[in-house]
């Protein structure tokens with residue numbers, strides 16, 4: 452049974468030293484019981500207490516590592532049901548289904564497309580993480596050939612077969628890449644589990660509903676398996692959504708250990724309608740699939756899912772920010788315009804995108820505003836005349852440009868007078884309020900000088 456905060460408190464040093472970043476040992480104990488702190492954060496826990504607390508200290512959803520090298524990723528380790536409670540930890544991994552029944556050329560093309568699905572968005576890398584190579588043919592040679600092709604993709608691999616003999620052969624081919632074995636079920640668990648344990652590989656447990664999943668998880672634990680991913684085995688929206696929520700709630704709220712593992716959903720097995728499949732994938736990403744397997748490797752299908760994942764898995768308490776410095780957009784020279792804005796990532800990428808689209812080579816100065824957008828930063832006193840002037844004076848821009856014209860965002864037009872006083876050598880120009888108007892503004896500016 453899970454320990455309560457008071458149970459944990461009794462085992463702590465009770466010195467309230469604050470080194471764990473909580474003001475008291477009791478506050479730390481309550482957070483530890485809720486899975487929102489790590490036992491290692493307190494340097495003074497005795498070995499006896501550590502042993503007694505190990506159960507409470509274990510994360511409610513264990514982490515599982517899949518793949519090796521650049522293809523490696525971690526899944527699970529979630530601590531909260533809702534992002535605003537703290538943050539989500541390991542972003543949902545998208546896997547692309549590769550049936551071995553496709554022709555060799557089709558398999559190669561799909562693998563190439565999956566691995567080329569890679570994007571930079573607001574300074575972060577987004578992309579597919581996994582190839583789910585499914586033995587649909589039932590033929591060992593075809594399965595092996597598809598797995599061999601997958602090995603050069605730079606992505607992690609999930610071989611899919613319930614046949615332990617075929618899986619054993621698959622492991623001989625790709626075992627060194629730390630594949631996720633899919634899957635062990637109530638019939639093959641002993642043998643599939645033995646293979647996973649012998650090779651120290653993660654394995655998916657596929658249940659037939661929640662009761663069977665819990666039973667399977669208990670059996671897997673008794674076999675000594677720890678690197679586990681759970682598939683409730685449901686294959687329709689209502690049942691899958693209910694199962695994903697119930698399993699994650701069971702792990703986080705009910706502290707039900709058999710459900711304390713990452714979850715996988717396979718919308719590719721729930722419908723033949725590609726648009727509905729996309730909707731299913733989006734729903735399962737939101738609640739609470741850690742791995743989602745889809746049938747399409749097309750960029751139009753995958754990019755929106757990646758953006759959704761990025762939005763959900765960014766830390767709501769940490770604004771996304773870019774470095775404060777002068778950025779060159781195009782190849783600016785001494786006569787090029789000089790604009791400033793804040794270091795909120797979205798602001799930077801929207802403004803720099805619009806400047807780039809204008810085809811007017813420009814200098815873009817990014818003022819440290821603690822990752823806040825223009826109006827928020829102005830209201831918080833971070834994007835104010837003193838801060839902008841300090842940035843301009845220390846940025847070195849005066850040596851890069853021959854003019855002394857500084858363009859500020861239209862939303863802070865009200866600071867132009869004060870900024871004039873802070874930067875007496877500079878002429879303050881008020882740019883457009885909306886980023887969409889920057890392009891026309893810059894083109895007009897360069898025409899009129």
Ligand code: SF4
Pocket residue numbers: 463464465466467468469470471472473474475476479492493494495496
């Ligand atoms: Fe208590 Fe340990 Fe936190 Fe210090 S670091 S306040 S002893 S829990």
